[in-house]
Amino acid sequence: MCSNKAYWQCNCPGCPKTCDLHVQIHSIKKKCLMRNIKALYLAAKARSNQNALNTLELDSINLANKMIKEVKNCLNENLNLISREKQRIKVLTLDNNESQVRTILNWMASINEKMKIKVLTLNKNESQVRTILNWMASINDIKRNSKAFTSSLNMLLGLDNNSIELLKEEEKQNILNEKTKEDLQISNNKIKKMEKEIANLKRENENEIANLKRENENEIANLKIENEIEIANLKRENEIEIANLKREIANLKRENEIEKNKKIVNLAKDLTETEKKLEMLNINMAATDKKLLNLNLTIQIAKEKLEEFKIVLPSSEFKDNFTCMTLEEKKKFLVNYDFENFDKDFKAGENEPLNIILTKDLKYIFVCKVQSRLEEKN
Known part of the structure; x- marks a missing residue:
């Protein structure tokens, strides 16, 4: 069992995947076509890593909805409490119960003073804010959960509590938000790096395909030139040989008639054989042209297959x-x-x-x- 990454996929039944080491052996054995799927694998892996952020997004939305709900509940409780106390003051005033009314008014004054302190702590007085935050930094027993949030919210907005616990929880939340922001930045950098690597792989594959095309075109051009040179040389040799034979025939005409006739017969035979050779040469030239045409057709088909399957030779x-x-x-x-x-x-x-x-x-x-x-x- 090979432990290398399988970045090659062939067109065999089931579309099996192969690593760089075994891709050539499998291709020779099965006579199949291969394509590089490393870019697809990395893209799928990037999408899988991105899906991890979907849970964070959903948790953030749910947390915000819960916070809004808790704030609304706290507001309703405060309004209901104020409404009840107003009705109580009305009844006590009509009953001429001044002592009870004074007690309620003193309680309301103390609540107003607490609310002013909360607003001052949260919005204006930086020294008091720093004092509270330093005190919160020494307390580590409150965890980030819904109960802690509800408790802190009541401490901040409720009429009967203080805001110390909420300020501590807010500080912890800010720290967590900063860490989440850093994690997101790291993830974005990794994704950008992976996208850059995918682009580089794509460029390398395109360059390799272009080089293969150029090599095939150069090979065809060289083969054509060699064939043309060979044909031209053969024609030149035959023309020289025919010219020499014609000169010999002309010279023999000046010799005696008997000897001349014998030589003419022999030269005629040689000429006939030479013409047969020339005819065979023409046949061979036609066969060579046909082979060259078949070779061009085979290379064209290979180019089409190469373009269709984007075959990339292994390393x-x-x-x-x-x-x-x-x-x-x-x-x-x-x-x-x-x-x-x-x-x-x-x-x-x-x-x-x-x-x-x-x-x-x-x-x-x-x-x-x-x-x-x-x-x-x-």
Whole structure:
């Protein structure tokens, strides 16, 4: 079982995935097409990481709704309390109960004084705020939960409590908000880094595809030039040979008639054979043109498949592993890739290779034989 990341997917049934190390072996064995899915994998992983923030978003909304609800409940309780006390003062005044009315008014005055202190602490007097916060910093037994929030809210807004506990909870909440903000910034930086890596991978794949296209176009152009040069040389040689034969025929006309006739017959035969050779050459040229057309068609189909599946050749890891192969594995590798005349020249029992060596620049392969063909004939 391979522990490497599987960043390659083929078109075999079930669309199996393969790592960089085994992709070439699988492709040769199954004759299938591969595509790189590393960018898709990283994009899916980024979306999965982003989903973790959805829970934080939902928790924030629920917390805000609960806070609004608790504030509203506290306000309603305060209004109901004030309404009841107003009604009580009215009844006591009508009953001429001045002592009870004075008690209620003194209580209301003390409540108003507490509310002024709360507003002053929260909005104006920085020295008092700092004193309260320093006192809150020494208390660590209140946890962040709904009960603590409700209790702190009642202490701040309720008419019968103080605001010390709420200020402490608010400070803790601010610290938590700062930490959450830092975590979000770190996550955003990681996401941007991943997006940059995905863009770089995409550029590398596009550059590799462009290089493959250029190599194929250059190979076709070189092959055309070589064929044109070879055809031109053959035509030139044939024209020279025909011109020489014509000169010989002209010279023989000046010789005696008997000898001339014999030579003319022989030269005519040679001319006929030369014309046959020229005809065969034309046939071979036509076959060469047909092969060139088929080669262009094959390369065009390969380009279309390359464009369709976005095939990206695997990394150089597999080439590096060539030196670790056994002799039989190297022979199978060369046969599978149809290297020129390898399967023909190195059949079992004939010219068996002694060793197969890959050059350091990974561009050439040298095959060392047990004996040469000349040694076999001798």
